[in-house]
Amino acid sequence: MLAYTNLDRTRAWTDLARSRPYDITRLTADRVESMKTPLAAGLTLSWAAAPVDEPVLEVLADLATEQQLIDKYKALAGGAVMNTGEDRLVLHHLLRGELEDPVIWEGRNQRAFYREQQERFTRFSEAVLAGREKGATGRPFTTVVQIGIGGSDLGPRALYLALAEWARAQGITPRMEARFISNVDPDDAAAVLADIDFESTLFILVSKSGTTQETLTNEQFVTELAERRAPGLDIRRHTVAVTSETSPLASGGGYRESFFIDDYIGGRYSATSAVGGVILSLAFGPAVFQRILDGAHEADRAALNTDVRTNASLLDALIGLYQRNVLGMAATAVLPYSQALSRFPAHLQQLDMESNGKRVNREGEPLAYETGPIVFGEPGTNGQHSFYQLLHQGTTIVPLQFIGFLESQQGQDTEFEGSTSQVKLNANLAAQIVAFAMGRSHTNPNKYFPGGRPSTLLVGRQLTPEALGALLAHYENKVMFQGLAWNLNSFDQEGVQLGKVLTTELLTGAAGEELKAYARLLGIG
Amino acid sequence: MLAYTNLDRTRAWTDLARSRPYDITRLTADRVESMKTPLAAGLTLSWAAAPVDEPVLEVLADLATEQQLIDKYKALAGGAVMNTGEDRLVLHHLLRGELEDPVIWEGRNQRAFYREQQERFTRFSEAVLAGREKGATGRPFTTVVQIGIGGSDLGPRALYLALAEWARAQGITPRMEARFISNVDPDDAAAVLADIDFESTLFILVSKSGTTQETLTNEQFVTELAERRAPGLDIRRHTVAVTSETSPLASGGGYRESFFIDDYIGGRYSATSAVGGVILSLAFGPAVFQRILDGAHEADRAALNTDVRTNASLLDALIGLYQRNVLGMAATAVLPYSQALSRFPAHLQQLDMESNGKRVNREGEPLAYETGPIVFGEPGTNGQHSFYQLLHQGTTIVPLQFIGFLESQQGQDTEFEGSTSQVKLNANLAAQIVAFAMGRSHTNPNKYFPGGRPSTLLVGRQLTPEALGALLAHYENKVMFQGLAWNLNSFDQEGVQLGKVLTTELLTGAAGEELKAYARLLGIG
Helix, strand or coil, X not given: CCCCCCHHHCHHHHHHHHCCCCCHHHCCHHHHHHCEEECCCCCEEECCCCCCCHHHHHHHHHHHHHCCHHHXXXXXXXXXXXXXXXXXXXXXXXXXXXXXXXXXXXCEEHHHHHHHHHHHHHHHHHHXXXXXXXXXXXXXXXXXXXXXXXXHCHHHHHHHXXXXXXXXXXXXXXXXXXXXXXXXXXXXXXXXXXXXXXXXXXXXXXXXXXXXXXXXXXXXXXXXXXXXXXXXXXXXXXXXXXXXXXCCCXXXXXXXXXXXXXXXXXXXXXXXXXXXXXXXXXHHCHHHHHHHHHXXXXXXXXXXXXXXXXXXXXXXXXXXHHHXXXXXXXXXXXXXXXXXXXXXXXXXXHHHHXXXXXXXXXXXXXXXXXXXXXXXXXXXXXHHHCCHHHHHHCCCCCCEEEEEECCCXXXXXXXXXXXXXXXXXXXXXXXXXXXXXXXXXXXXXXXXXXXXXXXXXXXXXXXXXXHHHHHHHHHHHHHHHHHHXXXXXCCCXXXXXXXXXXXXXXXXXXXXXXXXXXXXXXXXX | CXXXXXXXXXXXXXXXXXXXXXXXXXXXXXXXXXXXXXXXXXCEEECCCCCCCHXXXXXXXXXXXXXXXXXXXXXXXXXXXXXXXXXXXXXXXXXXXXXXXXXXXXXXXXXXXXXXXXXHHXXXXXXXHCCCCECCCCCECCEEEEECCHHHCHHHHHHHHHHHHHHHHCCCCCCCEEEEECXXXXXXXXXXXXXXXXXXXXEEEECCCCCCHHHHHHHHHHHHHHHHHCCCCXXXXXXXXXXXXXXXXXXXXXXXXXXXXXXXCCHHHCCCCHHHHXXXXXXXXXXXXXXXXXXXXXXXXXXXXXXXXXXXXXXXXXXXXXHHXXXXXXXXEEEECCXXXXXXXXXXXXXXXXXXXXCECCCCCECCCCCCCEEECCCCCHHHHCCHHHHHHCCCCCCEEEEEECCCCXXXXXXXXXXXXXXXXXXXXXXXXXXXXXXXXXXXXXXXXXXXXXXXXXXXXXXXXXXXXXXXXXXXXXXXXXHHHCCCCCCCCHHHHHHHHHHHHHHCCCCCHHHHHHHHHCCCC
C-alpha cells in the first residue's frame, strides 16, 4: 500500500535535520576507492566528494524506505496514475522496455504501441537512408530538420550533438545532417534554412498536442520559404509529423508519415520516443538509436534496486536532496568533461527545473520546504576559464555534478609537454574535484580556497550510444526519485500556462493595461 | 579623495535593511510608461518590474554616492590601479575611446597603443578580405578558426553568432566563416577541423600570457593534423597570434602576424580588443567591428552619469545588488528574446561570475555579505518551454534580465493565426514579464501563480553592431559598479589557480593520494 507524505512529515526529516554532513575537506583516497556505485553501460557514480558518510547514508536510506521510493517507481512503471494533476500515467520507461507486468490501458498494451511506432519509424528511416523514400522531385533526402520546442528540441538536439562526432569516428558519419528550428524568433528559422536545399530536405514536425504556437508558426515559415525557394514543391510530402493520435496534426495534415506518442510520454521525457527516435534514426541509423534505448533500459532496471548503496540514481537523488534541503544549497551545476555533451546541461536544465520546480505537493497543497534546484552548466575545461571562479571562491556554495570518460570519442589526440589532450582533460577533472572538496590554505586570503564544495562524478569508458542512454535515464530517474521524496508531481508543468494565457490575451486585445504598456514598449501595441 | 569601504559599513546598508521593496504584484501601466532609462545605441532599460520605488531608489542613490561609484569609475578609466591584487590598471574602456584624460603609463599613451593595434589588424583583415594576403599555397583565406579559451572564446564567439545572420541580411555575408576551438577535450578540435581545408584556413591563436595549457595543446593538435592532411603546408604562415608583447608567443613563434594586448585588458573584458577584433574584422569587415566599439563607447560614456535615474548601467547594478543583498536572491537569469544572442548568456556568465564571485574585499579581507550571483540563461521563447516552470512556481525566486528588440535581424517573417513571428515573440516577452511580476490567483493551488518575480528589460530597435556593443559594455559596467559597491576586486581571478596547481601536481607526479585515486578512477593513474 502506497502512502504519500510530505517530506517534512517523515521521521527521516527530523533525523536529517540532526545529522552532521561529512566534512569533505577531509577527503581520503580510501573514500575515492570505496565510494563507487555502478550505474549501467559501464558508468559508475563516484560519491566520495559528496557530504555524506555512513550515518548520513543510513538516514537517507531510511528516507527512501519511508517514502517508498522504489515501490512508487515500480507503481509508476507498472501504470499507476502518477501524473496526478493531469490524471495521466507516466510511461517513458516503457519506451525502452518493460520493468513490471505489461501495462494495459484502455484496452491497449502500451509497450506494444510504443514498439509499433518504433518499428514504423525504423522502417521509414531505413527506406530514407536506402534512397527508397525520396523527395517529391526524386532527389534523395540528405538533410533532416526538426521543428519543435522544449522537450521536442532540447533532448533530441543534445543526443544528436553527443553522437555526431562519435558516428564520424565509427565511419557511420552522420548519415543525414540534422538541424533544429525551435524559437518563434523568425531569425532562428531564417538562419537554419538560409542554405537549405528544400528538394533534398526532410522536415520533422514535432508537437504532441499539435497546437504548439511556436512549432505551427515555424511550419508556416518553412512552407512560405519553400514556396519562394522551390516553387511547386509539395512541402507536405517532405514533412513527417510526430504527434499524438488525437491531435490536429495526426489527420488531415497531408504529411508523408505520422508517428505517434501519447499523453503518457511527457515532453521532457520524450527523447527516447519518436520525438527523438525519428531524427536520431535518420542521422545515425536505427541500430544506433536502439543502442541508446538499451543503455537507458539498463539504467532503468538498475534504478529498481532497493539498496541505496547499489542504486546509483537513487543515491544521486538522495545526495541532491540532502544538499538542497539540509545544507540549503539552491543550485547545482552539471559539468561534463566532454565537448560532445555541450548541450546536455540544457536538456537537464529542462528535465530537472520543469519537473521539480514546484511549490505544491501532488495533491496541490503548498509545501513548506525547498524543492527542485536551479540547474546550469557548461563543458569542462571551458567552464574552468569562466564561472568556476565563483564556484571556488564565491559566497554561495553550488554542488557540482561532474561527468567524465576514460577515452575520447574520436581517438584523435596529440601529445604536448608530456601528456595527451585526453590525459590533460581528465587530470583537470580530477584536480577540480579535489580542489573544490579540500580547498587549500594560504596566508594571502585572496589565494585561500575554503573547499567544502561537494560534487559527484559519473565516469564511463567512452561516450557511446549505450552510455548516453544510461546517462539520460539516470537523470530522469534521479529527478523522479527526488520528486517522489518531495511528494510532488514531477510530470505536469502548470507553471508554463500563465505566460501562454497572457500572450493570447494580448494578441486578442483582451490584455490588462500594464501588459498593453509593455506591448507598446516592445513595438507591438 | 576615494575611500574604500565594505558595503556593510556604509550608512546606506542600514537604510537598505530597513527599506521595503516595492510590491511588483501591483505593477501598473503608469510604472511601465515612466520607469525607463536610456542606455545607448537606442537601447532603453525598463525597470518597472523591479522591486524598487522612489524611497528604495533614494537609498540606492545614496549608496552610489557614499561608495563613490562614479568617481571610482572615472578613476578606473583614468588609469588608477584598480586591479589591486595583481597591481594592474583596468583599461578595457580605452579600447573604445577615452573617457578621461589620456592614460600615460610607463611612458606609453595607452589609447594610442590600443588604436595602433586596431589599425594593424584592420589593415591585415582588409588585405586578407581583398585577397592580398593569401595562404602558403596561394589560395585565398575563406575560413578563420580562433584557438582560445575563456575570455578568448566566449565573448568573441557570442559576438560572432550575434551578428552572423544580421550580416547575411545586410548582404555583407559573413565574409569569412568563423569557427572556434576552446576545450582541451581532443574531440572539440577534431570536430571543428573535420572538414577544414587547411590551405584556405587562417588560425588565430589567442593567449595573453602565451602559456594557456588548453590553447597551446590545441595549437599542437592543429599542427599535427595539418601535417597529415596538408603535408608540407607551413601552418605558422597560416597562424596569427593575439598575445601580450612579453609572452612566449610574441617572439620566435614564427607566426604570420602578432597583434598585442597587455595586462590591463582582462580576458573576460577583451572582446573589444584584438582578442575579438581580429576575428570579427575578418568575419564582417573592420567597419562592422568599429561600429561595435562605437556602441560600447556610447554606453561607457552614459555610465559616467552621476544621476542614478538616468544611468542605466548604474541603476541596473544597484537593482541587482538590492535583489542579492537585501532580498537574498542568489541567482539571476539572462533571457534574450533573440536567437542571435544564444551564447550571450554564456559570455555574461563568465563576465559576472568570474568578476564578482569573490569572498574577500579588495584588500583581501573576508566579506560578511553575499557578492556576485549565479548567472545562467537561454534565449526566449525556448526557455519558456524548459526551465521557466521553476521560475514561475519554484520555491526559489530568481530575478530575471530580459532583452528584446522591436525588429528581427533578417526581416524574414510569416503571418500565422493573425500575427507575425516577431509579434508573437514580443507578445510572449511582454506576457512573461507581467506573469512573473503579477502572478494570477486560482482556486486550484497547482494553477496559482504567486508572482513577485522581479525583472528588468533592455529593449532596442534591432540587434545591430552598435546595439551589441552597447549591450556588451552595459554588462561590463554593471558588473564593475556592483564590484565597487561590494568593495571587491572584479578584475582578478585567483579562484581559477588551485585547479591549475593540482593539475600540474598530478601531471608531474607530485599529487596527494586522494588526487591520485581520482586519477586512477579516470584512467590516468
